[in-house]
Amino acid sequence: MTGMLLLATPLLPMAMAMACVSATLRTRMMEWLVLAPLPGLAAALLAVGGPPLVLDADGARFTLELSPPAAMLLGATALLWSLAGAYAATYLRDDPAKGRFAVSWLLTLAGSLGVFLADDLATFYLAFALVSLAAYGLVVQDGTKRAHRAGVIYLVLAVLGEICLLLAFALLHAATSGDSLAIRDAVAALPTAPARPWIVTLLILGFGLKAGLVPLHVWLPLAHPAAPMPASAVLSGAIVKAGIIGLIRFLPFGENLPGWGEVLAAMGLFTAFYGVAIGITQANPKTVLAYSSVSQMGVTVALLGLALAGGQVGWVRLAAFYAVHHVLAKGAMFLAVGVVAGCGGTRLRWVLLPVGLLVLAFGGLPLTGGGVAKLAVKDVFAGPWLGALSSLSAVGTTVLMVHFLLRLQLLGSGQPQERPAPGLVWPFLTLAAAALLGPWALYLGTGIGSLEKALGGAELWAGVWPVLLGLVLALGLHRWGWRLPAVPEGDVLVLTRRAPALLSACGDRLERGEVVLRQWPVAASALLGLAVLLVLAMWQAA
């Protein structure tokens, strides 16, 4: 039974995507997107820790298994996909290209959920490639020039990431004893692999790129604002988590891997602050959210780095738990942008109220979902330095999210009688509620912590002061007119602005050279020369 659920999780979206071959089904598919992730949700609730599902056809193995940290992320991600799917049905109702959108959506979904289940290198790579490449269709859905540019940059980086991972997997496979493709065998072989520094570097590059680690984050602030609202929600909430689960699955936590944990933690923390610093200079609320995702993923990666450095396997679950809050809350935020855009007058305030609550939750306000998430990882950020950095990051996050709220309310339509479509409102509200309450359920339900600890006075104060400080700072900045330098979306990407011209010049030169090579006397002489060269080479060997 659980095996069937595991299998259905990627296969149902795949089958729905295949069904889009029929034009009639393709036009209706948007209404059924909400159903596609449900097997994944059911699997997250029912199939945790169950026996792995192995499909072995003569050695070509496909293995699916659900470990507890992956189950948390799978459940949250599936919920986000489902609600964002419902939202998309209304949001893109009048888009003529919605059939194409549905196909991209379903394929990305299949990969996005598949990465949580895959238990062997081949299946994992397949799922990861699927989520990476199919998401291109979501980014470029609007067909604008900006979307196209974002899509191209996204795709180039995604393929580069794939290459890093493929190389890492091949090196891992070479180090694994026997013919096993299982991830756990590969990870077990990592600490003693001869190419260990290369493997770990490639893994961090490949997964870090997906998770948005600086300086590999440049695609996020371009792709997220360019995509349609529901697509941004899953890009930011769900798809970047493929990088997180990759790090969780492939880094040998609890093994001796000196230095790497510290490196990863430093990269994560730098990303956390960098995201805030660039985010507050942005005007587009969706770009602000994208930078906030960069920052939050930085915190998550830092948690994983600390777990690796400390040899603490248990902390991995805490990092996953922290990421769960981000899945739900960031998804809800993006959906909110669409709701606000179709909303005016006093209704705007009713929408901004839950958004405001989510903003404070991001800062870690106690009793909210975000507060629980921050509380759970408090022990990881132990010691004066790490504790201070963690609180400082909470302050920064609060400033950034308040900035988002201020930019968001400008987006209101300004026409008092306009009301957002109910098909947009209920998925948003459900997701917002899930973001505020869901982490509580997990916190208490899976024994991450106790209620007494969450309600302790010291803990409450430790959660409240960064939020208050952040609010004061943000309001101060607002009063001052938010006079910050304008940084283009994708910040360090400006360094590559001359690349197209350079590449084109190289290409011209290449073409001219090839014309010479294709002249008869040149090619014929090359042929004879090659024969001589081969004789010499063989002579040397003999």
Place this chain on the structure above:
Amino acid sequence: MMLGTTPGGGLLAFALALPVLAMLLAFVAGGRQAGRIALAALLAGLVLSLAVATGVLRGGEALVLTLGGWAPPLGVALRADGISAVMLLTTSVVMVGTALFAFTSYSGDRGESRASLVFWTLLLGLWGAMNAVLLGNDLFNLYVALELLTFAAMPLVCLDGRAETLAAALRYLFFALLGSLLYLLGVALLYGAYGTLDIVLLSRLTRADAPTLVAAALMTAGLLAKTALFPLHLWLPGAHAGAPAAASAVLSALVVKAPFFLVLRLWFDVMPELATGLAPQILAGLGALAILFGSALALRQARLKLLVAYSTVAQIGYLFLMFPLAGAAGATLAGAWTGGMLQAVSHALAKAAMFLGAGLIAEALGHDRLRDLGGAARLLPMTVVAFGLGGLSLMGLPPSGGFVAKWLLLNAAIETQQWWWGLVLLSGGLLTGGYVFRVLSASMAGPAAAAVAVVSPGRQAVVLVLAILSVVLGLLPLASFGLVQIGRLAP
């Protein structure tokens, strides 16, 4: 030990006779019937090649037929080992796909019975020559087979009779002739040294002395010219892009693989000691250049068919990466060998699909300029999907056959500590992704384009099936790839 006919060896005679008989029959019956005869013969050939593959797999050894009962060195033998069986099957599949695709365009019903007759007889001739290359066990017979292949392929290039394609065909013929004469010169030297040209016998006799090495170098260089390995590719883009779609598909998918196949025979069967030292590094180095230059040039083409043709230049390069990997350290690595063969097969299927797809797009839009490809996806959704799937296999993305091939080669590169070939493999994938993406994004832009001709869904379906086959290849259980290891002469 003398070679004797094995059980099932009789099948090989049919594999040679069937195309020739069908060609003669089609020639006599005329343009209207030629297509039907060809299709029937090709379907029978598909069954035949399946039978050969099963025979090889079940027997666990190569099928051999000594013609007329005369054993080499006096007689001539046909021999089908694992790689022959695999390529025979690939040839049949691509041929059947191409024939189904071309069936309506060369039906001979619209007063074009001459063009139709020429096309089908040439296609059958090409098929026969291809089978002769795959089954031949005598180096001189293989020379004749290669020449027949060129003589059948060259007129297909200039079927439309425009000056431009005639010039491309002439250039192709000249360069192929130069290649085959170098090969023949090598054959003469080998005969002088050993007094036999039978591959199995030679594999036990060859020693690394001067005449043998010169012969091997001449033969290899000649074959490389015919397979268009960079920088010997001068004839390929013009010939493959100028030919009608059905012909391009066969030329790019199969014809360039024939000389490559003989290089394999030469290096791994006739003289396994060749595959060590610097020479295989030279071959793989040229392969790497082919991958990088070919892909980069494909990226810059303005016309779809030229783009696909340059992609062939690049993909041929991948085939040559297996030489230093499969022969490294004296022990042949099964993985690299399987990977190389898998690359040959998956490229054949994917490239056939891509050329046929490009042909359909050109037919429907009346041109194949990439810049004006907008709307093609709405007009021919199945074709564009097929092109994308073929591209998936070329890029080496899972679960395609190209992915498994590149994964095996990559693993071999790492195991033999020649990681630089792995890097070439992967950066080629990036460039390939670039040009496939260019086509897909161009054809998906804009509203449905105005069609100048209606393309039947049946022909689109043929293209899609070929593309799907190239992807599904990667899902085949790895054990069945053991087929390509059967009957290898090197230890």
Place this chain on the structure above:
Amino acid sequence: MSTASAYGLLGAVLVGLGLYGVVLQAEPLRRILAFNLLGGGIFLLFGVMARRGAGAGFSGDPVPQAIVITGIVVAFAATALAVHLLLRLQVARDVPAPPEEPRA
């Protein structure tokens, strides 16, 4: 110098001349002739090889002779094809003078 060596040398000279012509002659008809020269040289070499059988008590090795005859047929076919193609090209270009070597 034995007859075999003389023929062998002659064959080598023909091959050399042929290769020179093939690589450097831009005029298609000359190139076709060069191909025939090259082929002729190779056939002569095969002929020299046929002498080897004489050592075994035969008056010659029959296999190279069969090879040469087949080779000549193939070479003839190739020449015919090339010349025909050249003529077609000339008609298609509709120029009275022999066509130039096609540019890359």
